[in-house]
Amino acid sequence: MPNHTDTSFLDHMPQNCAVQFWDRVAASGPREAFRFPVGETWKSVTWAETGDEVRRIAAGLLGLGLQREDRVAIAAATRYEWILADLAIMCAGGATTTVYPTTGGEDTAYIIGDSGSRVVFAEDDVQVAKLRDHRDELPEVMKVVSFDAALADGDWVISMDDLARIGEEYLAEHPEGIEIVAKDIAGDQLATLIYTSGTTGKPKGVRTLHRGWVFEGEAIKAQDILNEDDLQFLWLPMAHSFGKVLLSTQLACGFATAIDGRVDKIVDNLGVVKPTFMGAAPRIFEKAYSRIVTMQAAEGGLKEKIFKRAFAVGAKVDELKLAGKSVPLGLKLQHGLFDKLVFSKVRDRFGGRVKFFISGSAALNADIARWFHAAGVLILEGYGMTENSAGATVNHPDRYKMGTVGLPFPGTEVRIGDNGEVQLKGPHIMAGYHNRPEATAEALTADGWLRTGDRGQIDEDGYLTITGRIKELFKTSGGKYIAPPAIEAKFKAICPYVSQFMVFGAERNFVSALITLDPDGIAGWAEENGKGGTSYTDLVRDPQVVAMVGEYVDQLNAQLNRWETVKKWTLLDHDLSIESGELTPSMKVKRNVVEANNKDVIDSFYVDA
Structure with a gap:
């Protein structure tokens, strides 16, 4: 059994993320590093091939004039190009600013402006359009690098190939330029600005350092959890720290990663990729x-x-x-x-597997x-x-x-x-x-x-x-403390049709709940019960569905203390989504947004109470 308290690895960690990456390329050059979908098939690339691409892109950033700790934003879903961009930014001595592709134009401009990003990698026409619409607010952005070459305009927007060509010119003049930069990055240098989606106010940029990411990967490696022969399936948003730490772990351990950020393809992809592990919410x-x-x-x-x-x-x-x-x-x-x-x-x-x-x-x-x-x-x-x-x-x-x-x-x-x-x-x-x-x-x-x-x-x-978020804990008017996550988790294990179950009742005399059903799950139920083709909105109003959910609520209440029991509840006419602003991109419920959106419904529970 590994010694989980052994800290000897701390004395010989790579100096920074760039050195960690180049060490991996040197150690595992011909081995598979990444695979990703191209049409209906999967393309595989080695560590050596990834290193060549990262070198050119990093050199391209230096050729554009990127300085130490200059921020470079990535506005894209999880895909191979996201990884290339992030590694190149760090190997050029810059710092990655993360932007979820679902972030609206105004917030995207705020994040890029607040971070002081000089360059932005933009996935597609949707992301490029956000930047064009807010260009006047982004005077510090020198260039936008699009993953879609067709969007290049020869001026402000260039393609990944254009950036690589700039990199080749830079390397011709500075053949050791990338190695020099890597050796010069201190462990306490800024590596990433991750903007937390937050549930209130403007997002905050968390300043994470090279030593933090290197440590995370090396600490997992030291525990013998994963090795070179493992295969990861990665779908998590790379703009989220969970996705980012899995990349650090890959650099430390050397396993290959299959990447596809499309959530609706996870189950299909698992059958094709057959990974040995995966991170998930x-x-x-x-x-x-x-x-x-x-x-x-x-x-x-x-x-x-x-x-x-x-x-x-x-x-x-x-x-x-x-x-x-x-x-x-x-x-x-x-x-x-x-x-x-x-x-x-x-x-x-x-x-x-x-x-x-x-x-x-x-x-x-x-x-x-x-x-x-x-x-x-x-x-x-x-x-x-x-x-x-x-x-x-x-x-x-x-x-x-x-x-x-x-x-x-x-x-x-x-x-x-x-x-x-x-x-x-x-x-x-x-x-x-x-x-x-x-x-x-x-x-x-x-x-x-x-x-x-x-x-x-x-x-x-x-x-x-x-046991829960301190700020989510609430007290009823009877003086009893309620921990919503504990109650909500119990219901999800009882009812196979639920998507979200949200408990309320702060300073009220009993607990109430808002419930959403999983659209796929309830559609399957409808087929089996002679209601196939019925819309989600009509199903949640159907007396048979309401009665069925009511039985599950009764089962839940039988497991709770008297003061925790859910006295009143309703089914919402829509499931929560990232697009509606009721879920964060990492699938956490924005409780205050849901509460505000349904204030009248919640208040109605307590009219005669």
Whole structure:
């Protein structure tokens, strides 16, 4: 078993992200680095080929006059070109500014302006149009580099090939230019400005350093979780710190990554790519769980009975194993049979080779994690935030506790501060918020610990459990404290048709809820119940659907303390989405936006109360 507290790696980490990348190219040159879709097929590139492309693009940025720590923005979805741009920016000594492709024109201009970005990589005509529309507000932007060559105008907008040609000219005059820059980057130099989407006000730019990202990757490598022979499937938004830390981990460990940011293609891609691991937000696992359960329920009869029996046996075997007890022969034989009949099919949905998934960015329901575990699918929950370069704690394939977010990274510390707040310390902590000295001061304690704003507990073995956001905790008018995430997670494990379940009731005399259904899940239910083709809006108003959801709410209430029970609720006529502004790009609910949008509905719950 690896020593998870060994910190010897801290003494020989690469100096910066650029050196980390070039070290990987030197060590793994002919091995596969990335693969990505081109039409209906996948193209593969080696580390050496990636290095050649990054060298030309980095040199192109230097040829444009990029200086140390100059910001370069990337406005694009997750794709190979995003990776190339990010690596090139860091290898040129610049700092990447991240912009979600779903960000509106006004906020895109704000982020690029606030960061002082000099160059912008723009994915397509939609992103280029945002920049053109706000060009007067962006006087510092020298060039826009489009991934779509057809958008180049020979002036302000150039193509990736144009930038590479500038790079070749620069390298002809400065053949050692890239190596010189890489050696000159200090560990405390700015590497990334990640703008947190936030739930209120303008987004804040988190100043993350080279040493933070290098540390994250090297800390995971030191724990022997991943190696060169692994294959990652990467769909997470690279504008989010979770996606970014997986790139740092790849540089440290040397595995290959298949990239496609299209969320609707995840399941199809897993079947084709057959990865050994993937990072994801809990919503992906919730949807997969709901889909499998509802499909099996639709089959009915003997198949459904076998399915339910299989998971009952799987749960019992898990319970014995996790308690360190032996599994009786009869139970073991049953489990082997069910593994062939049921569990192998669940694993096949994810490609059949997954060693584990890593879940982060929001809380994963422990019951759903246990359900997958019974099928032989291990989901390791981790915890962190952009302000600490994404990873603070993680469970391990050989050492995990369901319902916790694992152990602190080696070389870091976690403590519980005032009001139960989780606080972090280590080489991964940000340098502060860009142009926000007051916000920076609020985020750090007097003795240098990062305030996370999350409430948590550390058990006797050092495992951290997150119990919710401090600011989300509310008190009813009866004086009882309510932790919405705990109630919401329970409902998601009970109701396979739910998409979002949001609890309210601050300073009110009871708890209420707004519910949205998963469009695919409820459409499947409609087909099975003679209502195929009925719109989502009509389905959520259907008395049969309302009654069905009501039964699930009753099941939830049976598991809650009296003061936590949901007395009134309603189904919203739409699911939450990133486009509506009710979800962040990392799929977190913007609770205050949902509450404001549905103020009249929530108020109506309490009219006669």
